[in-house]
Amino acid sequence: MDLSEFAEEIGSEGPVTIAGLGTRGGPVDDVRPVMAPGGVDWFKPDEMTVCCGAGTPLDELEDTLAVHRQTVAIPPFGTVGGALAVGRSGVRRLGYGPVRDVVLQLRYVDSAGQVVKAGGPTVKNVSGFDLCRLLVGSHGTLGFIGEVILRTRPMGRFEQWFTTTTEPEVLLRELYRPTSILWDGERSWVLLEGHPDDVRAQAASVDLVAGDLPPALPSGGRWSISPSDIRSLVGTGRFVAEVGVGIVHHEHPAPDRPVDPGVAELHRRIKARFDPTGRLNPGVDVLARA
Known part of the structure; x- marks a missing residue:
């Protein structure tokens, strides 16, 4: 999938926010929005992997996989990229595992407007730092996901x-x-x-x-x-x-809980390394949304 247009739209200067279907919070107000490309690029049922744009609606992906009685362990609403950016699993997590385990490879655009690849199309090809898990749940503050390769799973017979x-x-x-x-x-x-x-x-x-x-x-x-x-x-x-x-x-908001200073400092350092000027989804507090 060609991400050059997506990267060009994000650019390297000025605040920018990622938009999807609005089911998981939506873009940052009063910030220039961009949208990730959508569509299923390829699906390999025998290898139980699928490649799609981050802007692909989950129901479109599920329809493609269902033809071969397969599915993905992502809550079935919104877009693929939105689900990964938020990182929240559905009520089937006990059996299916967390959302981050679904991702084999992703390509994202960083704060400099460059396309970066993380992970590999199969587990055996993955080496080095696991940036996929770092991006999942980061709410678009470290990079904007453009394309993902996901592991699928068989649909239950019953x-x-x-x-x-x-x-x-x-x-x-x-x-x-x-x-x-x-x-x-x-x-x-x-x-x-x-x-x-x-x-x-x-x-x-x-x-x-x-x-x-x-x-x-x-x-x-x-x-x-x-x-x-x-x-x-x-x-x-x-x-x-x-x-x-x-x-x-x-029914009530979660009680306030103190943030470990060490954890907060680690988040600050990671954000500074990935987005030195704070242009990606500015103002979004990942710790507050965890």
């Missing part, structure tokens, strides 16, 4: 959501690789994937009841806690916790 009042700790211990376990303090929702007979056998082993879709997630705040501390959420208000992951969707 999947089903279940509900139960069995303790979430028991579910996590007794179930074999559940895709998701959500808990609201009273009951749990469990997503299982695999062969229908295996799913039914697992469900019967811990008294799961089929049928219910997962609950609507509270939108007041997104908390990050130790996975072992979910019991401390009871009595704090309405919440839905991702069991085994440590992400909590809460």
